[in-house]
Amino acid sequence: MRKAAELRGSSEGFLETDWDTALDCASKALAYIMRRYGPSSIAFTIQVPGTGYMNKGALMRLASLFGWSSMHAYPLNGDLPTFWAPTFGVQSEELETLEYLNSRLILIFGSNFTVTRTMSSRMLILARERGAKIIVVDMNYASVSNIADEFIPINPATDAALALGIVHILIRDKLYNEEFIKTFTDMPLLVRLDTMKRLRAEEVKELSSKAKELKAKIPAYRDLFVSIDKNGRLIIIDPRRLDLIDPVTNERYDPVLEGEYEVELVDGKRIKVKPVFQLLKELVFRDYTPDKVAKIISPKPEWVSKYVNIIERLARDIATLKPVAIIYGASNWQWYNGDLKGRALSLLVALTGNIGRPGSGISTYAGVYKIRWPMWSWWGYDKPLTMIRGTPSMRRPKWLNWSVFLNYEYRQSEEWRKYRSTEVPWPDQGVRALLIQWWNPFDQHNKALILTKKAKRDHPEPLDFIMTTEIQWTTSVEYSDIVLPAAAWFEKYELVSTPIHPYLSITQPAHDPLFDSMPEIWIFKEIAVRTSKIISEEWSDDEVKRILGLSKDELVKMAQMYYPDPDLQRQEDEARRSGRWSLSLARELANKASEKAIEILLEDGRNVTWAEGLNVNLTEGITLEELKKRPVRIKLPTPGNRQIPFWSQINLRVPFPNASFPHPISATGRFVKSGRIEFYKDEDVFIDLGETLPVHKDPFEESLYKWFPEDKGRYMFVYLTENSLYRVHSTHSNNAMMLALQDYQPKIYMNPETADRLGLKTWDYVEVYNRFGRVRGYLITDPSVHPNVIIFVQGWWRRYTDGTHYNSPNYPWIKPTEIIYFTPGVWEVNTKWNNTLVNIRKIES
Amino acid sequence: MPRYVMIIDLNKCTGCRTCMVACAMKNGLPPGIFWTTVEWTPIAGVIQADRRSTGNYPYTPMTPVHNICNHCDNPPCVKVCPVGATYKREDGLVLIDYERCIGCRYCMSACPYGVRTFLWEDPEKTLEDAIRRTRSSNPYKAGENKMAEPDYVYGDPVEYRDKGRLVHKSVLRLKRGIVTKCTWCVERIDKGLKPVCVEVCVGRARIFGDLDDPNSEVSQILSRKNAVRRLEHLGTEPRVYYIPKTNWPKVLE
Numbered sequence A: 001m002r003k004a005a006e007l008r009g010s011s012e013g014f015l016e017t018d019w020d021t022a023l024d025c026a027s028k029a030l031a032y033i034m035r036r037y038g039p040s041s042i043a044f045t046i047q048v049p050g051t052g053y054m055n056k057g058a059l060m061r062l063a064s065l066f067g068w069s070s071m072h073a074y075p076l077n078g079d080l081p082t083f084w085a086p087t088f089g090v091q092s093e094e095l096e097t098l099e100y101l102n103s104r105l106i107l108i109f110g111s112n113f114t115v116t117r118t119m120s121s122r123m124l125i126l127a128r129e130r131g132a133k134i135i136v137v138d139m140n141y142a143s144v145s146n147i148a149d150e151f152i153p154i155n156p157a158t159d160a161a162l163a164l165g166i167v168h169i170l171i172r173d174k175l176y177n178e179e180f181i182k183t184f185t186d187m188p189l190l191v192r193l194d195t196m197k198r199l200r201a202e203e204v205k206e207l208s209s210k211a212k213e214l215k216a217k218i219p220a221y222r223d224l225f226v227s228i229d230k231n232g233r234l235i236i237i238d239p240r241r242l243d244l245i246d247p248v249t250n251e252r253y254d255p256v257l258e259g260e261y262e263v264e265l266v267d268g269k270r271i272k273v274k275p276v277f278q279l280l281k282e283l284v285f286r287d288y289t290p291d292k293v294a295k296i297i298s299p300k301p302e303w304v305s306k307y308v309n310i311i312e313r314l315a316r317d318i319a320t321l322k323p324v325a326i327i328y329g330a331s332n333w334q335w336y337n338g339d340l341k342g343r344a345l346s347l348l349v350a351l352t353g354n355i356g357r358p359g360s361g362i363s364t365y366a367g368v369y370k371i372r373w374p375m376w377s378w379w380g381y382d383k384p385l386t387m388i389r390g391t392p393s394m395r396r397p398k399w400l401n402w403s404v405f406l407n408y409e410y411r412q413s414e415e416w417r418k419y420r421s422t423e424v425p426w427p428d429q430g431v432r433a434l435l436i437q438w439w440n441p442f443d444q445h446n447k448a449l450i451l452t453k454k455a456k457r458d459h460p461e462p463l464d465f466i467m468t469t470e471i472q473w474t475t476s477v478e479y480s481d482i483v484l485p486a487a488a489w490f491e492k493y494e495l496v497s498t499p500i501h502p503y504l505s506i507t508q509p510a511h512d513p514l515f516d517s518m519p520e521i522w523i524f525k526e527i528a529v530r531t532s533k534i535i536s537e538e539w540s541d542d543e544v545k546r547i548l549g550l551s552k553d554e555l556v557k558m559a560q561m562y563y564p565d566p567d568l569q570r571q572e573d574e575a576r577r578s579g580r581w582s583l584s585l586a587r588e589l590a591n592k593a594s595e596k597a598i599e600i601l602l603e604d605g606r607n608v609t610w611a612e613g614l615n616v617n618l619t620e621g622i623t624l625e626e627l628k629k630r631p632v633r634i635k636l637p638t639p640g641n642r643q644i645p646f647w648s649q650i651n652l653r654v655p656f657p658n659a660s661f662p663h664p665i666s667a668t669g670r671f672v673k674s675g676r677i678e679f680y681k682d683e684d685v686f687i688d689l690g691e692t693l694p695v696h697k698d699p700f701e702e703s704l705y706k707w708f709p710e711d712k713g714r715y716m717f718v719y720l721t722e723n724s725l726y727r728v729h730s731t732h733s734n735n736a737m738m739l740a741l742q743d744y745q746p747k748i749y750m751n752p753e754t755a756d757r758l759g760l761k762t763w764d765y766v767e768v769y770n771r772f773g774r775v776r777g778y779l780i781t782d783p784s785v786h787p788n789v790i791i792f793v794q795g796w797w798r799r800y801t802d803g804t805h806y807n808s809p810n811y812p813w814i815k816p817t818e819i820i821y822f823t824p825g826v827w828e829v830n831t832k833w834n835n836t837l838v839n840i841r842k843i844e845s
Numbered sequence B: 001m002p003r004y005v006m007i008i009d010l011n012k013c014t015g016c017r018t019c020m021v022a023c024a025m026k027n028g029l030p031p032g033i034f035w036t037t038v039e040w041t042p043i044a045g046v047i048q049a050d051r052r053s054t055g056n057y058p059y060t061p062m063t064p065v066h067n068i069c070n071h072c073d074n075p076p077c078v079k080v081c082p083v084g085a086t087y088k089r090e091d092g093l094v095l096i097d098y099e100r101c102i103g104c105r106y107c108m109s110a111c112p113y114g115v116r117t118f119l120w121e122d123p124e125k126t127l128e129d130a131i132r133r134t135r136s137s138n139p140y141k142a143g144e145n146k147m148a149e150p151d152y153v154y155g156d157p158v159e160y161r162d163k164g165r166l167v168h169k170s171v172l173r174l175k176r177g178i179v180t181k182c183t184w185c186v187e188r189i190d191k192g193l194k195p196v197c198v199e200v201c202v203g204r205a206r207i208f209g210d211l212d213d214p215n216s217e218v219s220q221i222l223s224r225k226n227a228v229r230r231l232e233h234l235g236t237e238p239r240v241y242y243i244p245k246t247n248w249p250k251v252l253e
Helices: A019-037 A053-066 A084-088 A097-102 A121-129 A143-147 A159-172 A178-184 A208-215 A276-287 A290-297 A301-320 A338-351 A402-406 A414-419 A447-455 A520-538 A541-548 A552-560 A566-577 A583-604 A624-629 A647-651 A665-672 A684-689 A736-740 A752-758 B018-027 B076-080 B106-110 B123-133 B196-200 B217-224
Strands: A042-044 A069-071 A105-109 A133-138 A150-153 A190-192 A225-228 A234-237 A261-264 A270-275 A324-328 A361-363 A398-400 A433-437 A465-470 A482-485 A494-497 A503-507 A608-611 A614-616 A717-722 A747-750 A765-769 A774-781 A789-793 A837-842 B004-009 B037-040 B064-067 B086-088 B094-096 B160-162 B165-168 B206-210 B240-243
Touching: A019 A042, A019 A433, A019 A465, A019 A482, A019 A520, A019 A541, A042 A053, A053 A069, A053 A494, A053 A520, A053 A552, A053 A583, A084 A338, A084 A665, A097 A121, A105 A301, A105 A338, A121 A133, A121 A143, A133 A143, A133 A301, A159 A276, A159 A290, A159 A301, A159 A338, A178 A338, A190 A225, A208 A234, A225 A270, A270 A276, A290 A301, A324 A338, A338 A361, A398 A402, A402 A447, A494 A583, A503 A624, A520 A541, A520 A552, A520 A583, A541 A552, A552 A566, A566 A583, A583 A624, A608 A647, A736 B018, A736 B123, A747 A752, A752 A774, B004 B217, B018 B037, B018 B196, B076 B086, B076 B106, B094 B165, B196 B206, B206 B217, B217 B240
Parallel strands: A042 A069, A042 A433, A069 A398, A105 A133, A105 A324, A133 A150, A324 A361, A433 A465, A465 A482, A717 A789, A747 A774, B004 B240
Antiparallel strands: A190 A270, A225 A234, A261 A270, A494 A503, A608 A614, A717 A837, A747 A789, A765 A774, A765 A837, B004 B206, B037 B064, B086 B094, B160 B165
């Protein structure tokens, strides 16, 4: 516990105390903040739930009880690829790496797979040995290039241009899969040229009455769009099925993909329309000819002609070497226009029919974010009177977006007022408390040092209370008021899965927790009980009802039922009363509660809505006892339980999307109202930005240069915070062995020709800086780095960089397309780590 | 009697260094000492950087360079050892009896591969120095009275003797003044297991086995692939075979 908030930012002023004192103090602070500012002003994240459904769920359960604001870790970490929701209607999907053995062409766009997916890179090596061609497209010769057949260097953030150049060839030479795009994508949908919106069936004179009838039969989140067949007949596209059957006549039709047509509306007005495919064709024929694209992507003007040939060859490879798998790397989408790149890359697999089949598709591998099924029985909170799992009355946390939290300036802007949906949450009285656990935000997420400023009260929205639950003494601990010691991985039970491999596994206690540390499930149980007690004693009945929506009696009862087996909680209470309580007894009961919670979680997976009209049992036959022996494959609804994205859509013809858990289909189905893969987006913001179809844009024009026009031409280098081989982000930054592997020195990498030009050389002590912040390290010149790029290998805590900070040059940019909906972890503002320009200078001393 | 050899296929190495770290963890090597190393093509003056390449952008192919004791058939280190601490077993393993070694370091001079490490100080002190270099600022760093296991250090805690000779012990539990090196995990081999670096190799680039067995994986590979050994002209007859890297990507062709 810290004696005074003024001492935040150092190891000074901490008082070592016992659990009772620390927990009582924390509970008092939390109750005070809820009473004064409301529960939603307490913000937290559970950082990548896949690494701990049970203990991370324990905090969600606590937050559900009180209504705190959960910041979804997926966009917070920059891991959310924002093209998925508008294109496929999902959070994200990935091919399991075992499927690479079925691929014939693997295209890696900006993903250093051998470093960031070290163990899985074996599958790439095996795939290559079996004859797959591996092509790496990257601004730098990243180490994954070493196990590839071809490395294609391109300028930073120009992948969309390259993809659209390839699309140009695919369309020009008719190398696309016509049947596939007519059946599964929005390519045949008609777009009104007067409004640039997609034509709705109810707007069309001859379809309007039928459309009204059909509308009653489809879910509210769907819409009826229109195509035109070869005979000039207008057809309603049925969002309930993925085939070419006219829902009015039940006859098969063949939609046109090209041309311009005239349609009469209900009001008699005649308008011009074109299929999406036609608009795409016009776009790529106009702006993305191989010549134009080569000029955009080529790092040096003298190589342009080589790139023209490469684009032609890539198009032919993609059209003929099937199946094609695309790996789209996180460092590539963590840009202002990362969504556009993803949408453009998706075109490559959609146009060639490389979706839903073994060894094919586009995959994004970042974060252990994935919730394999809804987990509200443990994560939510039933009222004691109902106790029906998963009922709508269940209490759940509120939500908040990290970039929205950080970016105070944007929330004052006209753009925010214009585009922000009322869905995008912001607590009435702002965020007053930050709970930190399983992460180190003061190093890893401290964009433009905003978090430091909030902690130091040097910000319009200061933080009153910061509490950290940790296994080690991190930088974030030094900014906290209360630090609670948590048990580490093999000192407790945990249920674990990853998005990349469809397996469940558990960790089990290999030994007792060290010192006084405790499993999180116990810590959060104690906070639930103690905070409820304080509230019931100090607040009036009306206050409890108004602020928490519960009676005092309900609140206390619910806190007493925090453990999944309330009897365990009673046993601990009884031991306290009789003086038999000990740390080891509390741990023993917490372990039993953990096992029970895992069983409840497994139970939740037994009946899951996978997609529209498709219910599955994902945990069929999986028991805690079996998991104690070995990892078990999740029962995915595919042959052999293989993880092949959109297998159900392509093979069972179930409409897009798959459910993105824990959300119901209705929350995400609205992103692809046609039930198909959508490349044309007609929400106003897409029209305003000229992004109805995927395009290439300079990522700084609408971010840095728009908000700070004076910075145009001021900063010369793209700043890339590359993942380290030696740690998981900033975890293990203080590990002696990992530090020894790096000479104990943070390093900054730069192309030697660029360094020569600036008069810099290897081992110079340098500072990388911009208007937002700066970081120091030792310069290593390395010809594998693009001439306009500076790389800082991330993870170093501030004490290794002279107090400077590698994420301080970054800024929490918000793109208006990200705030027109809010579905946590699916459609949200994503952190854009790499959308950063910097300069570099030598530090003399 | 088997004739053990190791093959390192540089086409399969991803440069991840899992072998280095697993070896160090299992053998209790203090930070900074590695019995096997993997470096990308070196840039002059940079030690242990995690990315490095040569050439001019974008033509910058990288070659992983592995170093490990070659367990030579004609080992100069054995010949120069004045006390018989370094010896060669019939199956080819070159080992050091830690109880016999007097720390004269003749073996280090004799070894042309630079794979031996002298313990200039007690390894525990090396570890303490390394921990100090982490610049921990925790004011409540665990005192001795609070450590769950006061004597705990990482590394295999069990010693192993080969016919009475102490050939395997966590280096962190050894004292200064002796020479150490890779044992090819003798205690594992004698149980029928593979060396730990082979077991953990992500790309399956390291292969270990009996060259006298024509059906072994190593025999099969060496019968059909071109492999080289380091400094063969010195006549040391090393038992580590390298398959040279030839599968670099094409760039702008």
